[in-house]
Amino acid sequence: xxxxxxxxxxxxxxxxxxxxxxxxxxxxxxxxxxxxxxxxxxxxxxxxxxxxxxxxxxxxxxxxxxxxxxxxxxxxxxxxxxxxxxxxxxxxxxxxxxxxxxxxxxxxxxx
Amino acid sequence: xxxxxxxxxxxxxxxxxxxxxxxxxxxxxxxxxxxxxxxxxxxxxxxxxxxxxxxxxxxxxxxxxxxxxxxxxxxxxxxxxxxxxxxxxxxxxxxxxxxxxxxxxxxxxxxxxxxxxxxxxxxxxxxxxxxxxxxxxxxxxxxxxxxxxxxxxxxxxxxxxxxxxxxxxxxxxxxxxxxxxxxxxxxxxxxxxxxxxxxxxxxxxxxxxxxxxxxxxxxxxxxxxxxxxxxxxxxxxxxxxxxxxxxxxxxxxxxxxxxxxxxxxxxxxxxxxxxxxxxxxxxxxxxxxxxxx
Numbered sequence: 001x002x003x004x005x006x007x008x009x010x011x012x013x014x015x016x017x018x019x020x021x022x023x024x025x026x027x028x029x030x031x032x033x034x035x036x037x038x039x040x041x042x043x044x045x046x047x048x049x050x051x052x053x054x055x056x057x058x059x060x061x062x063x064x065x066x067x068x069x070x071x072x073x074x075x076x077x078x079x080x081x082x083x084x085x086x087x088x089x090x091x092x093x094x095x096x097x098x099x100x101x102x103x104x105x106x107x108x109x110x111x
Numbered sequence: 112x113x114x115x116x117x118x119x120x121x122x123x124x125x126x127x128x129x130x131x132x133x134x135x136x137x138x139x140x141x142x143x144x145x146x147x148x149x150x151x152x153x154x155x156x157x158x159x160x161x162x163x164x165x166x167x168x169x170x171x172x173x174x175x176x177x178x179x180x181x182x183x184x185x186x187x188x189x190x191x192x193x194x195x196x197x198x199x200x201x202x203x204x205x206x207x208x209x210x211x212x213x214x215x216x217x218x219x220x221x222x223x224x225x226x227x228x229x230x231x232x233x234x235x236x237x238x239x240x241x242x243x244x245x246x247x248x249x250x251x252x253x254x255x256x257x258x259x260x261x262x263x264x265x266x267x268x269x270x271x272x273x274x275x276x277x278x279x280x281x282x283x284x285x286x287x288x289x290x291x292x293x294x295x296x297x298x299x300x301x302x303x304x305x306x307x308x309x310x311x312x313x314x315x316x317x318x319x320x321x322x323x324x325x326x327x328x329x330x331x332x333x334x335x336x337x338x339x340x341x342x343x344x345x346x347x348x349x350x351x352x353x354x355x356x357x358x359x360x361x362x363x364x365x366x367x368x369x370x371x372x373x374x375x376x377x378x379x380x381x382x383x384x385x386x387x388x389x390x391x392x393x394x395x396x397x398x399x400x401x402x403x404x
Contacts, residue, residue, distance in 0.1 A: 004208035004209070004210065005210060007262050011210070016209075017181060018212060020288060023212065024212065028215065031211040031212075031213065031214045035211055035214065036210075036211055037214060038293055039208060039209060039210070039211045039293040039294070040208045040209075040293075041205065041208050041293075067214070078332065083139050094333065102355075
């Protein structure tokens with residue numbers, strides 16, 4: 001994420017990348033349109049258009065009251081798995097565990 | 112009840128605080144320590160003023176004083192208000208926009224334990240005020256077959272309930288103000304998140320202590336009323352006494368009230384120190400220590 005997205009197409013591309021790479025899990029809530037606009041310093045309409053594009057590509061689902069969530073079919077991993085992976089990474093970093101050791105332990109646990 | 116004795120309560124408070132110091136260790140932190148210290152001192156003063164004023168005979172101890180219970184809540188409201196203004200006025204320079212991956216809500220930087228404890232403390236204060244008020248008069252509770260006892264009625268309950276609602280609302284506003292700003296740069300997200308977590312912890316501690324102080328005092332006062340009795344003397348037969356309908360709960364209420372006050376004072380001591388604490392005896396060996404040896 002070297003250059004911050006400024007257009008709705010760029011914002012769409014970045015979120016699409018996060019969903020298809022597994023960084024965002026199925027059913028996970030996306031930030032609000034307002035938060036995306038504020039954090040990126042873009043107009044509210046720009047962020048809203050990006051969300052519309054994600055929705056029309058069936059990458060996300062928007063429901064009144066529930067916000068925008070990653071569509072079940074588009075994500076590589078479940079929300080639970082993604083949340084656990086984030087916790088694992090944070091815990092490993094806090095304990096100075098190496099990435100190789102963690103991956104090796106995950107592979108062992110997988111068997 | 113042994114814990115009702117103020118000296119025993121002070122001794123237990125010190126013992127529990129010492130145990131906290133022994134079993135946990137401070138994590139180096141500078142953020143918000145001065146603010147936490149000032150708040151802790153103000154809350155300690157608010158905690159002690161009603162008793163101190165009574166001891167010094169500055170007012171009639173049994174007369175109605177609205178501030179006797181919600182003083183700590185008033186301090187909490189002011190401090191949280193100042194904190195909201197401080198967070199809102201902080202100049203945050205966004206050097207490189209960061210695409211937000213996760214939604215930031217008011218609860219994002221709080222732990223489940225902090226949210227549960229705060230919610231439980233607020234619910235306990237609200238329930239105590241409502242149940243006590245609904246089952247008593249404005250300031251007294253009737254003793255069956257005659258007489259009445261001073262009680263935590265609506266006269267005390269309403270200011271406490273109002274103050275508790277204000278503290279809860281302001282704590283949520285402060286947490287939201289803490290979570291809202293965009294991060295400065297992608298590389299600083301972790302560091303900034305840690306600062307926000309520490310600020311959220313400070314907000315929780317301020318709100319929790321502001322709620323625990325009046326809750327402990329209210330439960331103690333209700334327990335005190337429960338141990339009151341009315342009586343009648345019949346010449347040649349003897350004296351007969353009877354208590355309130357919930358007099359059997361007097362001891363547990365007195366114990367709970369004192370325990371809540373002890374918890375409030377220990378939280379204040381921790382706020383005074385200002386550093387977050389973690390368990391001292393971890394089950395995992397310290398890698399850095401192992402390398403050093």
